[in-house]
Amino acid sequence: MSWIEIVVEVARAQAENFSDALMELGALSVSVEDADEGTDAEQPLFGEPGMEPKEAAWERSRVIALTPTDFNHAELVELAAAHCKMPVPEHSLRSVADQDWVRLTQSQFEPMLIGKGIWVVPSWHSAPDPTAIVLELDPGLAFGTGSHPTTRLCMEWLEENPPLDKTVLDYGCGSGILAIVAKKLGAGQVEGIDIDPQAVVSAEFNAVRNHCEIDFSLPNKVTTSTYDVVVANILSNPLKLMAPMLSAKVAAGGALVLSGVLARQADEVTAAYAPFIALSVWQERDGWVALHGRRPS
Template sequence: MWLSVILQADAARAETLSEALMEHGALSVSIDDADAGTEAERPQFGEPGMHPASLWDHSRVVALFDPDADLASALSAAAGEAGLDAVPPFHIEEVEEQNWVQLTQSQFDPIRVTDRLWIVPSWHAAPDPDAINLVLDPGMAFGTGSHPTTRLCLEWLATSLQPGQSVLDYGCGSGILGIAAARLGAGTVTGVDIDEKAVETAADNARNNGVHLTLLHSSTALDGQFDRVVANILTNPLKMLAPLLASHIAPGGRIALSGVLEAQADQVIAAYAPYIALRVADLSDGWVRLEGVRPEQTGP
């Protein structure tokens, strides 16, 4: 058993208080929105290159302690280091020992992408054995199919990809999009990522699904053009990658981009305008999928 101490804090003090709690014996600390689940809930979005948003005005700091910890001393010392005159209002909850593997697994059920495409954790039976079932467990690399942007890209592959076409998945993460492309009949699939761990994870997931992906670190030169290019990253890196990704679309080929908030769509469209015309093709929970087609070559 552990003790979970839940304290109230404002945006200016939450991070400092969290750091002080760690210094005084907390095993872990997290910060979330104290107004979550109410009309005052305020979602936060951010990405590399963007100025970090301030924390919630009403933040909740959750610190986990051993049951024999001297909570009174720890909280008093942490509050003092955080510049508070007194310990903020708090309450304590007991956290019982659990089978954490089983609990984690119970939170991930099979995900239906389309009628013929499912994502199924390895510990689950496939709901539709006749469908294309991608076996993918939550891991260190981004992309389990639960995020709206991943699903937007999977839906595009399921409806856009023709058998035998070549696919480039830039920012492959777990490899889920490349694996889906291979299972949907792609001729060749290349995945690229900036993270070596992601490349390794994608290779493992590809083997588990019985498909072959050509996987490259982003520092490796990428050659050739592809019938389908997909990138599920974030707005700023997508903007910087515009000339690179556009150069790898084959004549008549298509591109789909996600990881873009609806309010950011025009920025990405403008970044790609010198190379290819993009449009907002779909929307899910505030995220968009942008699509474009490279014209067929004309003339001699």
């Protein structure tokens, strides 16, 4: 069976209601994209905890509705516009061939080489180099498969500074990937903390899959006072707020590694940590930086 996508461009104020109307009228799914994607007018849309965008829409939003081929597509657009009390927008149609969606999705996730010798490998692939450090990790609900520059930066820092027999804390662990990398690089006790219970479940599953003994928990379950290495890949605002707490988790002489920081935010984050630990930019990639420093002995 094949499908038809209806493509409509609407203004930001209309995107959410128009999408909802399409769904109520029988569309199988609806997505919204930036109509200016790939141009100088493209608008990145993301937010930090407590500062999330109120709506997933852009000044010029492209609404895409998936429908069966036998729908009256023009009528669907007209009815949705009437429901929203807006003029009927122009629309275009494009065919979507039937295919094996599971295989298609899996094909989009190939083994990734991180740094010099860390492979992140989905479960449906074999490791290109089984003698390297191999993480079996499938895309899931919790952020972190190694594809984002901030995750890569933290993994590469750990590879260049192997935490042999050291205690490690991965704060904001997500999928647990940084904690697992630390353990596979020879760390001793490793713990992961996240405010999202689903992330804790995901991280525990990934640790077992990778034969790593790691303790994952919510913040109120932390027992160890300080660690030789503390890694936090979050976002700049929460990192600044947590400066006293995260710094206090670093043992004397220990290392602190922060990412999830845009290059233009580096100075304000380092300033927040200056009373506790002197941080500097370790590396920059695609507009993101990793900061690192050591607590005085």
